[in-house]
Amino acid sequence: MPVKRLSITITGRVQGVGYRYFAQDAANALGLSGWVRNNFDRSVECEVQGEAADLKRFCESLREGPPLSRVTNVASCELPVVKGERSGFEITT
Numbered sequence: 170m171p172v173k174r175l176s177i178t179i180t181g182r183v184q185g186v187g188y189r190y191f192a193q194d195a196a197n198a199l200g201l202s203g204w205v206r207n208n209f210d211r212s213v214e215c216e217v218q219g220e221a222a223d224l225k226r227f228c229e230s231l232r233e234g235p236p237l238s239r240v241t242n243v244a245s246c247e248l249p250v251v252k253g254e255r256s257g258f259e260i261t262t
Contacts, residue, residue, distance in 0.1 A: 173224055184213065191234060203254075
């Protein structure tokens with residue numbers, strides 16, 4: 170399977186509800202690498218890299234979100250793959 174990298178922005182009620190931890194758990198369960206953070210505009214942003222099928226499942230999880238969230242939009246765009254990407258998915262500021 171080809172490896173891809175995505176930049177994803179999630180909007181809605183996604184801050185203060187454990188969304189970043191939810192995203193981190195979902196990414197780690199799929200073996201994806203990258204990061205997630207809160208933005209000042211109350212959206213959540215992440216960059217994630219892995220196999221295309223796993224990225225699709227990850228995006229599906231992001232659309233659902235944790236129980237207290239209310240996701241209104243998940244927008245993604247493809248980025249160049251980063252060679253030598255660190256393994257793991259972390260929460261950044």
